[in-house]
Amino acid sequence: MACVKSVSYAVKLNGVPGDTIIPSRGIYQGDPLSSYLFLICAEGLSFLLKQAKNRGILRGVAASRGDSKVGTSPSHIWRSIWSAMDVVKAGSVWRVGNDMDARVAGLINSGTREWKADLIDAVFNLEESKLILSLPISIRGSSDKLIWVVALNGIFSVKSAYFVAYELQSMHKGQSSNASGLEAQWKKIWGLQVPGKVKQVLWKALNDILPTKAALVKKQVLQDGLCPICTREEESVLHVLWTCPAATDVLGDSSSPVKKWHSNFVDFSYLWGNLSMKLEGQHLEQVVVVCHKLWARRNRWVFEQIFQDPASLFMAALNELEIFQAAGNIQQQQNSAAAVQQHQLSAAGSIQQEQNSAAAVRQQQFSAAGSIQQQPNSAIAVQQQRFDSNCMGIGIVLRDGRGDIEVVLAAPKAHVPSAFHAECYALLRAMQLCRELGFSHMVFEGDAKQVIDCVTSKCSNCSWKGQLVEDI
Incomplete structure (x- = not known):
């Protein structure tokens, strides 16, 4: 038994072996965790590579001119990179900026930085036209950006790439018509x-x-x-x-x-x-x-x-x-009893709710009346209101330091795909209004936390709506 010992591992980094790793116990084949090991390790590696790139200690290497190909005896790493090419292409799209790469300059009015709606309506069908016109265009003329469309933040992750690969595999296998x-x-x-x-x-x-x-x-x-x-x-x-x-x-x-x-x-x-x-x-x-x-x-x-x-x-x-x-039946009975009790409490509280409604209305009126506060600088209240599936209305109120209304603006905005876009368009129009009036020290007020977080973030926004955030 003196010759028997547990297996140990050491990882080579730049040709130098690291510390010895002695596993205490393993995960058996078929264990529910085994299918997630690759994702866990790959996410960690992806994070380390991203960290190294941000620090400037990782640089790309040109493999060839033009499109590279797999040779006669490719390495396992190169074969893996090549096999992932279809996944990367399927999940990547160009986000329109100055149109140096996206190739849609003919559809954009270079003066107003807006889509040519009449041309798009004439060339594309109704559904495609609405989709194109809803895409924001950078008014600053920022560069086109290749983004990872599968993720909401537009940033590549191994987890999202796994789902793209699975969808591609399903497409190759074919799907049932039913x-x-x-x-x-x-x-x-x-x-x-x-x-x-x-x-x-x-x-x-x-x-x-x-x-x-x-x-x-x-x-x-x-x-x-x-x-x-x-x-x-x-x-x-x-x-x-x-x-x-x-x-x-x-x-x-x-x-x-x-x-x-x-x-x-x-x-x-x-x-x-x-x-x-x-x-x-x-x-x-x-x-x-x-x-x-x-x-x-x-x-x-x-x-x-x-x-x-x-x-x-x-x-x-x-x-x-x-x-x-049996355990599930017991839990279901307990949940049913809790639901009955909650219904009884709700019925008992309805009278109290009716009694409090008048007081709540009075409190709301008082809050609205007292919402104007003294500000060290002028303030702008920004609101947006959707009145159909494609258009929105922008409402801007400019107050002075005492809270007195100085300027009011109302304007329509067409082709708005989401509430986030609507809030961004409203804030952007408010900033343009301030520039037109010559105001430089302003306080902007709004209730869209997601917009505020994106605008104040120091990170680059790679999502579809990133042009709006960067313009602001």
Whole structure:
């Protein structure tokens, strides 16, 4: 035993090994956390690279002129970068600025820095026209910017790139024309009265992403794809959960609702379609929990060489389902009782609410009357009001230091896609008004916290609405 010790690791950085890492315990294949390890590590690496770039200690290297290509013997890193090219292209778009890169100069009035609405309406259909006209244009002529359209902040993240890659993969595989049927299928799955871990395994099985040996062979992680239990056939999702002799022994239990079912299914998705169509709720939930137990037994056999006999496994699945549903019924009863009590309290409080309504109106009137406060400088109150789905109204009130009204402005604004854009347009128009009147020391008042946070932030805004924020 003196020759036996735990494995240790050391990471090389610039050719120099770092501190030794000795793992205390690992995560088994099939563990619910294992699928998130890549995202956790990649997000950390992405953050470190971004930090290094901001400090100026990381610089890009030109790989080639024009579009580079994968050579005859590419490295694993270069192959990974190249494989991510489609994902990056799918999630990136140009945000219009001075139109040096976006190539839409013919649609923009260079004098007013506005879209040529008549031309756009004539060239594009109604839906496309509304979308284009709602895109803000930088009045300062800032540079076009390539942004990550998948994220709200316009900044690339590994997590969002993962979802783009998944969507691209789904598009390549093709989608069923019966979209409503797929939606109903997923609703039925998430509506099952089974533990969340069971639903997760079922979701992975239907998306063919369970780490079976057949899947690991495709990813070139393993070379042998045979089932580790029967060692006869390739271990696919359908095999491990349905057709393996070890699985049929469990599913063929005398109490099983599928004991006489055949095994001639194309894949697990086709099997699930038959299960969900032919089995009632309770029986379907039993089969789902048994499938989860089969996957758990497979992992225990692979990693611990422990194998559970069919009868005890089937009974353990039924017991687990019964306990889970019993606990859920108790919680539901408690929630119902709490809802009844809340309804009674609400009914009892309605009289008090009516008595307080008049006082509340008087207080609101008093607050409105007393809202004008002394300011060291002049103040501008900015408001926006939407009067249809495409237009808004801007209201600006300019007061002096005593609170007396000096200037009032009301103006329409067309093609406004959101409340955030409306607040930004209102604030921008208020600032333009101050410049037109020659005022330089002003206090701007508004109630849009998101706009205030974006305008006062020191970080660059890479979102679709970033031109408005940068103009302000």
